[in-house]
Each structure stands twice: as C-alpha cells, then as structure tokens.
Amino acid sequence: xxxxxxxxxxxxxxxxxxxxxxxxxxxxxxxxxxxxxxxxxxxxxxxxxxxxxxxxxxxxxxxxxxxxxxxxxxxxxxxxxxxxxxxxxxxxxxxxxxxxxxxxxxxxxxxxxxxxxxxxxxxxxxxxxxxxxxxxxxxxxxxxxxxxxxxxxxxxxxxxxxxxxxxxxxxxxxxxxxxxxxxxxxxxxxxxxxxxxxxxxxxxxxxxxxxxxxxxxxxxxxxxxxxxxxxxxxxxxxxxxxxxxxxxxxxxxxxxxxxxxxxxxxxxxxxxxxxxxxxxxxxxxxxxxxxxxxxxxxxxxxxxxxxxxxxxxxxxxxxxxxxxxxxxxxxxxxxxxxxxxxxxxxxxxxxxxxxxxxxxxxxxxxxxxxxxxxxxxxxxxxxxxxxxxxxxxxxxxxxxxxxxxxxxxxxxxxxxxxxxxxxxxxxxxxxxxxxxxxxxxxxxxxxxxxxxxxxxxxxxxxxxxxxxxxxxxxxxxxxxxxxxxxxxxxxxxxxxxxxxxxxxxxxxxxxxxxxxxxxxxxxxxxxxxxxxx
Amino acid sequence: xxxxxxxxxxxxxxxxxxxxxxxxxxxxxxxxxxxxxxxxxxxxxxxxxxxxxxxxxxxxxxxxxxxxxxxxxxxxxxxxxxxxxxxxxxxxxxxxxxxxxxxxxxxxxxxxxxxxxxxxxxxxxxxxxxxxxxxxxxxxxxxxxxx
Numbered sequence: 001x002x003x004x005x006x007x008x009x010x011x012x013x014x015x016x017x018x019x020x021x022x023x024x025x026x027x028x029x030x031x032x033x034x035x036x037x038x039x040x041x042x043x044x045x046x047x048x049x050x051x052x053x054x055x056x057x058x059x060x061x062x063x064x065x066x067x068x069x070x071x072x073x074x075x076x077x078x079x080x081x082x083x084x085x086x087x088x089x090x091x092x093x094x095x096x097x098x099x100x101x102x103x104x105x106x107x108x109x110x111x112x113x114x115x116x117x118x119x120x121x122x123x124x125x126x127x128x129x130x131x132x133x134x135x136x137x138x139x140x141x142x143x144x145x146x147x148x149x150x151x152x153x154x155x156x157x158x159x160x161x162x163x164x165x166x167x168x169x170x171x172x173x174x175x176x177x178x179x180x181x182x183x184x185x186x187x188x189x190x191x192x193x194x195x196x197x198x199x200x201x202x203x204x205x206x207x208x209x210x211x212x213x214x215x216x217x218x219x220x221x222x223x224x225x226x227x228x229x230x231x232x233x234x235x236x237x238x239x240x241x242x243x244x245x246x247x248x249x250x251x252x253x254x255x256x257x258x259x260x261x262x263x264x265x266x267x268x269x270x271x272x273x274x275x276x277x278x279x280x281x282x283x284x285x286x287x288x289x290x291x292x293x294x295x296x297x298x299x300x301x302x303x304x305x306x307x308x309x310x311x312x313x314x315x316x317x318x319x320x321x322x323x324x325x326x327x328x329x330x331x332x333x334x335x336x337x338x339x340x341x342x343x344x345x346x347x348x349x350x351x352x353x354x355x356x357x358x359x360x361x362x363x364x365x366x367x368x369x370x371x372x373x374x375x376x377x378x379x380x381x382x383x384x385x386x387x388x389x390x391x392x393x394x395x396x397x398x399x400x401x402x403x404x405x406x407x408x409x410x411x412x413x414x415x416x417x418x419x420x421x422x423x424x425x426x427x428x429x430x431x432x433x434x435x436x437x438x439x440x441x442x443x444x445x446x447x448x449x450x451x452x453x454x455x456x457x458x459x460x461x462x463x464x465x466x467x468x469x470x471x472x473x474x475x476x477x478x479x480x481x482x483x484x485x486x487x488x489x490x491x492x493x494x495x496x497x498x499x500x501x502x503x504x505x506x507x508x509x510x511x512x513x514x515x516x517x518x519x520x521x522x523x524x525x526x527x528x529x530x531x532x533x
Numbered sequence: 534x535x536x537x538x539x540x541x542x543x544x545x546x547x548x549x550x551x552x553x554x555x556x557x558x559x560x561x562x563x564x565x566x567x568x569x570x571x572x573x574x575x576x577x578x579x580x581x582x583x584x585x586x587x588x589x590x591x592x593x594x595x596x597x598x599x600x601x602x603x604x605x606x607x608x609x610x611x612x613x614x615x616x617x618x619x620x621x622x623x624x625x626x627x628x629x630x631x632x633x634x635x636x637x638x639x640x641x642x643x644x645x646x647x648x649x650x651x652x653x654x655x656x657x658x659x660x661x662x663x664x665x666x667x668x669x670x671x672x673x674x675x676x677x678x679x680x
C-alpha cells in the first residue's frame with residue numbers, strides 16, 4: 001500500500017540532503033528525507049572510548065567495504081587505484097570528514113575558458129557566493145579573513161590553533177616564501193549556535209563526540225526538523241519510479257524491517273553522493289528510461305572525479321602535536337592556479353596536518369619499515385610518536401568519460417539492490433601533479449627541519465570526494481541536470497550532491513556541495529509556481 | 534575469540550607478538566605477550582580473525598610444527614621469513630597487536646600520555662606564533678580573476 005503523497009522526497013541525509021531540506025522547509029511543503037542509515041550517538045563515537053584508534057580501522061572505518069555496517073552497501077572498486085570512502089547515516093560523509101572547508105575559487109568555474117581543459121560550469125563563483133556565506137553561517141566556520149588566495153570572505157570564528165606542528169610547517173613555508181593561511185574549518189573554536197567549542201580531541205575523522213565539528217545531523221537537520229521536515233531512517237531507496245506522464249512519481253524503498261514501501265511525491269531530490277546518485281539513477285529503469293532515469297545523455301555515471309591525494313610526511317627532532325588537536329591546521333595554495341611551466345594543468349592545495357595517535361604512529365611506522373620487530377622497537381617508536389607532521393596535496397582531477405560508476409552485474413546489497421562498480425584510471429596530468437606535490441611537499445618539510453621524509457601517492461584510501469557523475473550544464477546532450485539542478489529529462493527530479501560538479505577544483509568539496517544544494521533549493525523556491533515548466 | 538584459535542595457535546601467536554614487541558626494562562614497559570595485553574589481543578581479533586588464522590597456519594607451515602615450541606635460533610629464523618612474506622594476513626595480525634599494545638595503561642604512561650579516552654577532557658594545543666603570518670599577509674592576491 002502506498003504511503004500518503006508528499007510534496008518533496010529527498011533521498012539521502014548527508015551534506016547536501018541536510019542543506020536542501022533546511023532551505024526548502026520554509027516553504028511549508030511536506031518534505032520527507034529518506035536515509036538508509038541511522039542517527040549517530042555522539043557519546044558512542046570512538047573518541048569517547050579507549051579503543052578510539054582501533055575503531056577507526058574497524059566499525060568507523062571510512063571504507064564501506066571494510067566497515068560493512070548494516071547501513072552500508074558494498075562497492076566493487078577492484079578497477080580503481082583509489083578506493084571509496086563514505087558514511088551512511090544521518091550526516092553522511094560529514095560524520096567522518098576532517099571538516100576542512102575551503103571554497104572553490106573563481107577560476108574553478110571557468111576551467112575550459114582559462115586552461116582549455118574540462119568544461120566550464122554553467123554558473124560562476126559570484127552566483128554561489130551568497131550561498132557559500134549562508135552555508136558558512138549555518139555550519140559555523142572557523143578561519144581568518146584576508147587570505148590572498150581567495151576573494152574576500154568572513155569566517156564566523158577565529159582559526160584553529162597553529163600548535164607546534166603548524167608553526168613548524170609555517171616556518172618552513174616562510175623560508176621558501178610560499179603561501180600559507182589558517183584553514184577554513186567546519187569546527188567551532190568558540191561556542192556556536194548550541195555547539196560546544198573544540199577541545200582538541202584529535203580524532204575528527206571518526207565523529208566528534210564534543211559536537212564541535214559541523215556534521216549535518218547536528219547542524220542542518222535539527223533545524224529542518226523543527227521546521228517540519230520528516231527524516232525517516234533505515235529507509236533504503238531502490239529506485240525512482242516514473243508515471244505515465246514521464247514525471248517521477250515517487251520512490252520505492254525498503255524500511256527498517258525490510259518491507260518494500262512506495263513513497264509517492266510531487267518532487268524527487270537525489271542527494272546520495274557521486275557514487276550513490278548514479279547508482280540510484282541507473283537502478284531506476286523503466287519503459288521510458290531503459291538506460292536509467294535522467295540518462296538520455298548517456299552521461300549518468302560517467303566523468304567520475306576523485307581528488308588524487310599525495311601524502312607527504314616528515315619526522316622531526318622536536319615534538320609535534322601528536323594525537324592532540326584536529327587534523328585541520330593550515331593550508332597552502334602556492335600551487336593552486338595553473339602554471340604551464342610545471343608540466344601539468346590546474347593545481348592543488350596542500351592541507352597541512354598535525355600528528356598521529358599512538359596506534360597509528362605504530363601501524364604506519366611498521367608499514368613503512370621505520371618500526372622494527374624486537375629489541376629496537378621501543379627506541380625507534382619513540383622517534384616516531386609525536387615527532388611527525390606533514391600534509392596532503394589535494395589534486396584537481398579532470399573529467400574523463402572513461403572513469404565511471406556502473407552497476408555491478410553480480411554484487412548486491414543486503415536488500416538485493418545492484419551495487420556500484422568503480423572503473424577509474426589516473427590521468428597523466430594527475431600523475432604529474434602528484435609528483436609535483438610530492439617534490440614541493442618534501443621541500444617544505446626539509447625547510448621546516450624534518451630529518452626523514454616519506455610519501456604515498458596516490459593515496460589508495462583517499463576516495464573521499466566523489467564528483468561529476470551527473471554533471472550540470474545547459475546542453476541536455478552534454479549534461480544530466482540543468483544549471484539549477486533539475487534533470488533535463490524529468491522535470492520534477494533534482495540532484496544536489498557532488499555528482500553535479502562539472503570539474504573538481506583542487507580543494508575539499510563539501511563546502512561547495514552544500515552551497516550548490518542551497519542554490520538549487522533557492523532556484524526551486526523562486527520558481528515554485530512554474531517549477532515543472 | 535579464544536575458542537577460534539587452538540591452544541597451539543594461541544601459544545604461537547603469543548610467542549610471535551613477543552618477538553614483534555618484546556618487554557623493555559630500559560623503557561619500563563611490558564611486551565605484547567603480557568597477560569593483560571595478550572588477553573586484549575585475543576579479544577580483538579574481530580573482523581580480522583580470518584587473516585589471523587591464515588597467518589598462524591602459514592607460520593605453522595614455515596615452522597614445520599608449532600612455532601612456539603621451536604628453539605630460539607630456529608624461531609628467529611622462521612620469524613624473519615614470516616616477517617618478509619607474511620603479506621596482508623601478517624599486517625592485519627600485527628595491527629591488532631599494535632592497537633592493543635599502544636592502548637595499555639602502562640605503555641601509554643611510558644609515552645607521557647594519560648591512560649584515558651580523548652573525550653570528555655580533551656587536550657591542550659598551543660596557539661602558536663601568529664606573527665609568522667605577517668609575510669603572507671603582505672602578499673598581493675594570488676587567485677585568478679575569471680571571465
């Protein structure tokens with residue numbers, strides 16, 4: 001039996017689902033958000049227990065295949081050197097993200113015009129700027145105004161502390177004359193809108209027990225629910241259905257008891273991330289859309305972009321911050337904008353990071369051959385633990401149609417829904433950019449006084465950022481959604497997550513994902529009277 | 534988890550983790566074969582139990598019997614071969630040993646850590662010298678205008 005029809009059904013309660021739900025709530029439409037996972041209990045996050053590092057390798061691992069919770073779906077990533085990281089639950093990826101919160105730059109929306117690669121976005125920085133600012137306010141962003149790498153912006157709170165590691169790296173950057181600035185972070189450094197300030201638990205990437213880190217389960221969703229939005233958890237959507245008129249008629253999902261339900265809706269909004277969204281669209285097959293809903297362009301699932309990561313780290317004689325403090329610290333965008341002399345196009349951000357916990361220092365030391373077995377173990381360990389600092393280079397990935405999310409012919413989730421398969425090859429441009437990041441990162445660490453430097457590139461576990469698989473654009477033959485997030489093919493179907501990105505930029509995407517979701521919601525509100533025209 | 538490993542496998546695992554992290558009088562710390570730490574290891578095999586079992590079976594093959602029963606010289610030789618060719622099974626096994634060892638109260642104290650979870654007390658991180666930013670503040674804009 002069908003449930004009562006709602007005005008809007010949102011699939012996914014993550015970064016973009018929260019933003020779009022909150023923004024649309026003021027319309028007083030009946031809005032239901034379906035989420036396959038659960039609400040999280042901050043008191044159960046790893047940093048509240050003695051096994052806090054072990055849990056990051058197990059039930060709070062960013063890899064859904066390793067984590068394998070009931071709410072997770074498997075992903076075939078055998079054909080990708082970069083593995084997927086995500087989280088399924090209210091808050092989505094914001095539960096596990098580092099909360100590094102840089103905006104895109106004006107040039108990121110004009111990649112084709114400026115550098116002759118990729119494509120231009122159908123919108124620009126100016127269009128998104130007010131939504132960036134609104135998202136900053138809702139999220140609570142700490143940072144410092146005046147960064148010469150960005151147009152003017154005003155963070156809400158003072159920056160995170162430099163600490164020993166940050167100061168060390170900043171001195172190295174200053175010796176080289178290179179840019180750095182305190183990172184914009186979605187971490188409260190003062191009490192903010194009912195959230196307590198950061199107390200340097202140092203384990204942001206497995207949930208913040210303090211609630212200082214802005215995940216949407218504690219930012220957007222409580223406000224959206226107070227405004228009338230219903231969040232239905234343990235509701236795993238199988239497909240979007242289509243009526244005889246070719247419009248989306250609702251969604252079929254499995255409830256917490258595994259019972260199939262049909263939720264009719266006037267509008268369907270997909271917010272499942274750059275892997276979950278194409279999976280959803282490709283699984284929504286009908287007579288009208290035999291290749292998946294909204295896929296007349298054939299581009300659903302194509303142009304998958306990650307950010308290939310280079311991790312560069314060094315060991316110092318003096319102590320660093322070790323296990324204390326958020327990973328976020330400072331960034332450098334010295335190599336962000338294109339300089340053809342470097343041998344690649346576009347660029348990257350250095351996200352400079354503090355140290356490691358006691359367990360990870362040992363695990364990494366063992367994996368890299370720095371930590372021996374036997375008598376020498378203890379002396380060697382004491383040179384590693386709380387003596388490490390470093391960075392990651394977040395490289396812009398360019399869209400290529402052969403990098404895809406498709407449906408695996410065999411693998412299925414616990415409800416029998418076909419699972420996604422990732423096929424991805426690192427481009428030559430990305431490889432050169434990674435090499436450059438490793439070389440320049442090494443320069444920084446040596447200038448800062450590191451006596452031992454190492455790196456990993458690309459970072460295998462670094463598939464945090466999932467973009468491009470349902471790109472936006474004005475041309476229905478070259479894009480899946482239009483310039484305000486509506487499907488070209490189905491006029492009551494919208495997409496608001498990272499899959500609508502045209503290019504990836506060289507920064508973490510959450511801030512832009514949420515600004516885009518607010519922008520799409522605003523466009524819908526402006527057109528409510530003729531939304532389907 | 535103790536019922537998953539045979540008594541011989543448990544003895545061999547204990548002997549192996551003692552070789553990875555032996556006790557140290559210099560640092561005043563136990564080895565990974567300490568009663569409490571080893572009990573934690575046995576209780577923490579979790580989703581890696583298959584890897585641990587596979588590792589111990591491989592160790593038995595290399596040892597030609599029960600690893601724990603070998604004399605010291607032979608044990609050292611077998612462990613060295615296993616260290617090199619143990620693969621992902623050995624990595625998972627050693628990760629469990631490390632995660633249990635480095636959360637032991639005595640070990641944490643020896644590293645200058647308080648034996649407690651991060652929350653709710655948290656930690657102090659110094660602000661650092663923000664005047665380091667002065668030369669960067671003096672720079673002109675480095676972002677590009679876009680058409």
